[in-house]
Amino acid sequence: MLKLFCIAHESTLEQVVEQLQRIACVQFFDVKEHFRFLKPVDTRKKEILALEEKISGLLSDLKPEAGADFLERLIGPKAVPVEIVERIANLEEIEEEVNRVEGEYLAYCERLSAIHRKLREMEEEMGRVEREAIDIEALPDGSELKKKYEKLLREKEVNAKHLREVEAELTLFKKRSYPHLLALKEGLENLKIRAEALEKFGRSRSVILFAGWVPEKHRERVRSVIEEAAGGLAILEFYRPAKDDSPPILLENPRIIKPYEVLTTTYGLPEYNGIDPTPILAITFTAMFGMMFADVGYGLVLSILSLLLYLLTTHRERVVKDINLIVFYAGTASVFFGLLTGEFFGGLLKIKPLLASYMQNLQLLLAISFLLGFTHISMSLISRIVSMKDVLYSLSLLLILWGSGLYLILPGLKILSLSILIAGLALLAKDKGLEAIEELIALTANVISYARVGALAVIHVTMARLLVKVVESIQNGVIGIVIAPLIFALGAAFILASSTFIVFIHSLRLHWLEFFRRFYSGRGEMFKPFAYKREYTYLL
Secondary structure (H helix, E strand, O other), X not given: OEEEEEEEEHHHHHHHHHHHHHHOOOEEEOHHHOOOOOEOOOOOHHHHHHHHHHHHHHHHHHOOOOOOOHHHHHHOOXXXXXXXXXXXXXXXXXXXXXXHHHXXXXXXXXXXXXXXXXXXXXXXXXXXXXXXXXXXXXOOOOOHHHHHHHHHHHHHHHHHHHHHHHHHHHHHHHHHHHHHHHHHHHHHHHHHHHHHHHOOOEEEOOEEEEEEEEOHHHHHHHHHHHHHHHOOOEEEEEEOOOOOOOOOEOOOOOOOOHHHHHXXXXXXXXXXXXXXXXXXXXXXXXXXXXXXXXOHHHHHHHHHHHHHHHHHOOOOOHHHHHHHHHHHHHHHHHHHHHHHHOOOHHHOOOOOOOOOOOOOOHHHHHHHXXXXXXXXXXXXXXXXXXXXXXXXXXXXXXXXXXXXHHHHHOHHHHHHHHHHHHHHHHHHHHHHOOHHHHHHHHHHHHHHHOHHHHHHHHHHHHHHHHHHHHHHHOOOOHHHHHHHHHHHHHHHHHHHHHHHHHXXXXXXXXXXXXXXXXXXXXXXXXXXXXXXXXXXXXXX
16 A cells, blocks of 8 residues: 555646546545644535435335345345436536426325315215215206216216326336436435545645555556646655554455455454465365365255355345355365265265265364364464564464374374474463463364364264155155155255355354464454445446
């Protein structure tokens, strides 16, 4: 990140701000904190908020009555109304358009109110005639009361027809105006975003000063945009962050692992110049999920379902799309480990394991789980050392971990492993004193926690095989042919849903509580560029 300071002539303010909002490369901070002599810039925020409240009220009145179905609530709307605009409208233009829509809506309401009033008056008059005549049907044809009643009846039918016509017109008006109002509201929100940005600007006589954070790769782009928009009436400089600065964080990962950033950022963002654990998390999270949910059949179903949901979800629901893509990768890993262990819907289809079955190698499975814990925690400690955080403490735990691991895995290297272990214990005692005992207990608990990988793998296989046993035990015949597939489908759906949720949560827990906690603070601030909000409009 680079620190940008810019001075521009006040006549160029609107053009400069509009272009910076268009390219979305700058996050402003309050320049008045650096230069106390600066005065605030007029933002018209109060007027924007008042109009926003007015639009919100209109939207609630014009909103279509039909509610969204379950799938739409789950993955987002099937279609988003889009309005093409050449530029962001100013406050006066939006206000004028909102007033026009409101005027038309109120006119429809007045017409409906007048028709309803007429209908009430006619019903009251008809009621009086009925009371006077006692029995309207018994009156002779041509009598004054009967003529009056029939005339009122005809007028009522005409007004009722008129009412239906106006209501139909109002329905069409709502369908036409609601998306347009959403676009106007979005334009107003963009003006509010601009006003909030301008609150961080400062002015002095005829010049405007502003400052912000810019990703280094966008340096020249920002420079050229400001110079072109200001017509040469701007001076800008870029600086490296000072030691006491806390620049915002912009995670930049390859496209294939980009979705995993949602798991990292939910915990917190790395500090500036810290380590981004997303690439490691992408590999280890997927591998752990696959190990705990090793089954070709369930993995295929999970991958297909998550891919379908990913394709159906609109781009507005970015987090939902990312989660679905992560689950797709996880399902693929389940297929891979299912092939290694020979599992296909719990033995419904017999396949030969490429490596070995879990159930026949429980001790090996447990050993692999602990080895995974050793490796994962070692990566965490090495990351802490690379970050230059408590190097002595991290090194001592690493030596204890490796010394213990060597002692258990390679008994022939007793002297070497004990030497490493003793060196680690000595460093830990020197650094932490009596707290070293607590640290040793915590480290042991961390490693043991990875036993859940093997445990959940065995639980899943056991549940899947029990379901197959139940289905196979059902007697043959017409009833069995109908009931067996139904029981299997319901049981498989339950296992898929429950196992996916449990395995996902436990894999995430191992990363957040065991892996992140030793090197990752998660106290970084996300880079939030000054940008247009685009949901209902497309800017040419």
